[in-house]
Amino acid sequence: MSQLITDKMIVLKLNKSWMPVGYATVAKSIVDLCAGINCFAVDIDYLVEDGEPDFDTPISMRPVPWEEWIELPVRSWDLVLRSPSVKVRVPTVLVAKNFNRMPMVSYRNKPNSKQIWHRDNGIDQYTGRKLTREEASIDHVLPVSRGGANTWDNMVLAEKKINWKKGNKLNSEVGLKLIRQPKKPSPIPLYSTIRDAKHVDWKHFLVKK
Numbered sequence: 001m002s003q004l005i006t007d008k009m010i011v012l013k014l015n016k017s018w019m020p021v022g023y024a025t026v027a028k029s030i031v032d033l034c035a036g037i038n039c040f041a042v043d044i045d046y047l048v049e050d051g052e053p054d055f056d057t058p059i060s061m062r063p064v065p066w067e068e069w070i071e072l073p074v075r076s077w078d079l080v081l082r083s084p085s086v087k088v089r090v091p092t093v094l095v096a097k098n099f100n101r102m103p104m105v106s107y108r109n110k111p112n113s114k115q116i117w118h119r120d121n122g123i124d125q126y127t128g129r130k131l132t133r134e135e136a137s138i139d140h141v142l143p144v145s146r147g148g149a150n151t152w153d154n155m156v157l158a159e160k161k162i163n164w165k166k167g168n169k170l171n172s173e174v175g176l177k178l179i180r181q182p183k184k185p186s187p188i189p190l191y192s193t194i195r196d197a198k199h200v201d202w203k204h205f206l207v208k209k
Contacts, residue, residue: 005079005090006030010199012093014042016100020191020205023198029091030081033066038098041069041091044201053077055200063095092201103190110150111184113138116157118193119185125156126176135159141182143168152184 006027013022024032032039040063046053053075064072070088074080079090107115116138122131125139139158142148145168156178158166166174197203 005081008079008198010079010090010092012194012199012202012205013039014093014095014205015102016096016098018095018205019102020194020202021096021099021101021103022190023194024094026081026090029094032094033069033091036066039094039096040064041066042093042095042201043069043072044093044204051076055203058204061204092199093205104187105190105193106187107152107184111152111155116155118195119152119182120157123157123179124159124162125178125180125182126158126162128179129159131157131159137163139163139166141171141178143170146170153182156182 006025008026009023011024011026011029012020013024015021029041031037033041043060043062043064044058045060045062046055047057047059048054069091070086072089074087074089079092081088081090111119117133117136122136123129124131124136136157137160139156139162140148140150141154141156143166144150148154162176166176171177192207194206197206
C-alpha cells in the first residue's frame with residue numbers, strides 16, 4: 001500500500017447522528033475498520049453524467065462494514081489502496097455504530113492564528129472588511145513590545161497593511177478603533193470547528209461557511 005496515501009488525513013469521522021466529531025489518517029481508519037471498532041465506512045454514490053461525477057449531487061450514502069467495502073468497485077475518481085493482489089477504494093468518511101456524543105471544544109490555552117481567524121470569521125476587526133487568508137494577519141491590541149500578551153483579549157484579525165501601519169503603537173496613537181472587543185470564545189461543539197474539507201466527500205457533512 002502507498003505510504004503517501006495511508007498517511008493522508010482525509011477520513012472524516014461522524015458520530016451515530018452523522019455529525020463530524022474528528023478526522024483521521026487513512027491508515028488509522030483502515031485499522032479501525034478491519035478490527036470492526038465501532039464504525040462503518042460510508043459509500044457515497046454520485047450522479048454521473050458523461051462519465052463525470054457531480055460531487056454536489058450525492059444520490060446515496062450507505063454505511064458498510066469493511067468486508068463489504070473491499071468488494072466495492074473502484075471508480076475513476078476514487079483514491080486507491082494497492083498491493084500485489086488487492087486494489088481497494090480509500091474510505092473518506094466513517095460513521096460510528098454506537099457513539100452519539102458531541103465533544104465540546106474549550107479554549108483554555110493561548111490562541112493560535114487559525115483560532116483567531118475562526119473566532120473573527122475572517123473579518124478585519126478595525127474595518128469590518130472580509131479578508132482573504134493572504135491579506136490577514138494577527139494584531140496585538142497592546143503591542144508585545146509594550147507589554148501585550150498572546151491572549152484571546154489582546155489578539156485580533158487585521159489586514160496586513162493596517163498591522164504594518166500600526167507597528168508598535170497603541171490604537172489611540174494611530175486612530176484605530178476596534179469594531180468589537182476581543183474575548184475568549186465560549187465552548188463550542190467540535191463539529192463547528194471542522195470547516196475545511198480535506199476531501200470532496202466531506203462537504204456534505206460540514207457546517208456551511
